[in-house]
Amino acid sequence: xxxxxxxxxxxxxxxxxxxxxxxxxxxxxxxxxxxxxxxxxxxxxxxxxxxxxxxxxxxxxxxxxxxxxxxxxxxxxxxxxxxxxxxxxxxxxxxxxxxxxxxxxxxxxxxxxxxxxxxxxxxxxxxxxxxxxxxxxxxxxxxxxxxxxxx
Amino acid sequence: xxxxxxxxxxxxxxxxxxxxxxxxxxxxxxxxxxxxxxxxxxxxxxxxxxxxxxxxxxxxxxxxxxxxxxxxxxxxxxxxxxxxxxxxxxxxxxxxxxxxxxxxxxxxxxxxxxxxxxxxxxxxxxxxxxxxxxxxxxxxxxxxxxxxxxxxxxxxxxxxxxxxxxxxxxxxxxxxxxxxxxxxxxxxxxxxxxxxxxxxxxxxxxxxxxxxxxxxxxxx
Numbered sequence: 001x002x003x004x005x006x007x008x009x010x011x012x013x014x015x016x017x018x019x020x021x022x023x024x025x026x027x028x029x030x031x032x033x034x035x036x037x038x039x040x041x042x043x044x045x046x047x048x049x050x051x052x053x054x055x056x057x058x059x060x061x062x063x064x065x066x067x068x069x070x071x072x073x074x075x076x077x078x079x080x081x082x083x084x085x086x087x088x089x090x091x092x093x094x095x096x097x098x099x100x101x102x103x104x105x106x107x108x109x110x111x112x113x114x115x116x117x118x119x120x121x122x123x124x125x126x127x128x129x130x131x132x133x134x135x136x137x138x139x140x141x142x143x144x145x146x147x148x149x150x151x
Numbered sequence: 152x153x154x155x156x157x158x159x160x161x162x163x164x165x166x167x168x169x170x171x172x173x174x175x176x177x178x179x180x181x182x183x184x185x186x187x188x189x190x191x192x193x194x195x196x197x198x199x200x201x202x203x204x205x206x207x208x209x210x211x212x213x214x215x216x217x218x219x220x221x222x223x224x225x226x227x228x229x230x231x232x233x234x235x236x237x238x239x240x241x242x243x244x245x246x247x248x249x250x251x252x253x254x255x256x257x258x259x260x261x262x263x264x265x266x267x268x269x270x271x272x273x274x275x276x277x278x279x280x281x282x283x284x285x286x287x288x289x290x291x292x293x294x295x296x297x298x299x300x301x302x303x304x305x306x307x308x309x310x311x312x313x314x315x316x317x318x319x320x321x322x323x324x325x326x327x328x329x330x331x332x333x334x335x336x337x338x339x340x341x342x343x344x345x346x347x348x349x350x351x352x353x354x355x356x357x358x359x360x361x362x363x364x365x366x367x368x369x370x371x
Contacts, residue, residue, distance in 0.1 A: 012328075012335065012350075014332075018357055018361050019360055019365070020364065021306075021310050021329075022303065022306040022307040026212065026215055027211075027212055028215040028229070028232055029229065032232060032233060036207065036233060036236040037203075037204065037207065039236070039237060039240055040195070040203045040240050043240045044198045044199075044243075047198060048198065
């Protein structure tokens with residue numbers, strides 16, 4: 001014979017029910033299941049390190065500096081005033097050449113007699129090339145003379 | 152309690168040892184060695200979603216029954232159910248299996264329900280869920296016979312009516328015993344009382360339920 005104490009011990013150890021209770025199979029709605037599982041999934045996804053691309057720390061400042069430098073260079077290039085290129089005339093070029101030629105002229109070119117005497121002297125010394133060059137110069141200087149002194 | 156010093160590197164789940172990757176950091180914790188649920192919770196904390204799915208499928212029905220019986224309102228039970236699991240999810244990183252996972256889960260459920268009662272400044276009284284709501288919550292009868300459905304609904308109604316007559320402390324202990332299948336010591340821990348107090352409350356609750364259900368049987 002079992003007393004109330006033994007009945008309660010049986011109940012505690014789930015060996016014997018003390019009364020009839022409904023056998024219902026309550027379940028959470030599917031929507032609630034979805035919400036809970038989605039929250040659980042999102043939570044561990046947030047735990048994972050984000051694999052988004054990240055450049056080096058110095059990349060951004062370097063890129064900004066390079067861009068500024070390029071912009072500054074281009075702006076300076078276009079803002080610089082263009083210098084007009086002077087026209088070079090034949091006279092401007094010829095004048096220094098002639099000035100150089102007269103400056104280097106020896107003293108015996110000062111008058112015709114001395115110049116011709118020098119030419120004769122060079123021929124006498126056998127320095128015909130130099131004599132010819134002096135004669136050509138003499139002819140250029142004295143274009144009025146049609147014929148050289150050796151003719 | 153069957154506790155053992157436990158190193159995380161040594162965790163092997165008897166159910167699926169290869170499926171769950173070992174947690175990243177080795178933590179030394181006091182683990183209830185035979186609690187697979189605790190290992191599943193640790194696996195989830197280390198990022199294994201399948202572990203959570205297994206854990207959830209094991210406890211969802213019991214937890215839901217407990218909350219429906221306590222709240223006596225389907226909508227409130229749904230909200231509390233989601234809140235409990237949200238707390239489980241939120242505490243995953245600092246979870247340490249010092250007790251069975253089931254105890255941990257029902258402690259959260261008990262606290263959520265008490266918090267809810269404080270918010271509404273009252274514990275639910277009366278029968279709560281009416282017969283129409285109860286019929287919605289219950290699964291369809293397999294054979295679909297009207298008399299079987301009626302009998303089931305009547306039994307459920309009388310049981311809920313008897314439960315409603317219990318003082319809140321006795322109902323807490325009884326529902327934790329019935330729905331969570333925790334031991335008396337674990338129920339005492341969840342409700343924050345001594346084991347003898349829990350046992351006494353359960354004894355009174357069972358006696359009252361037995362008397363109330365017997366009386367309604369006689370009236371029929």
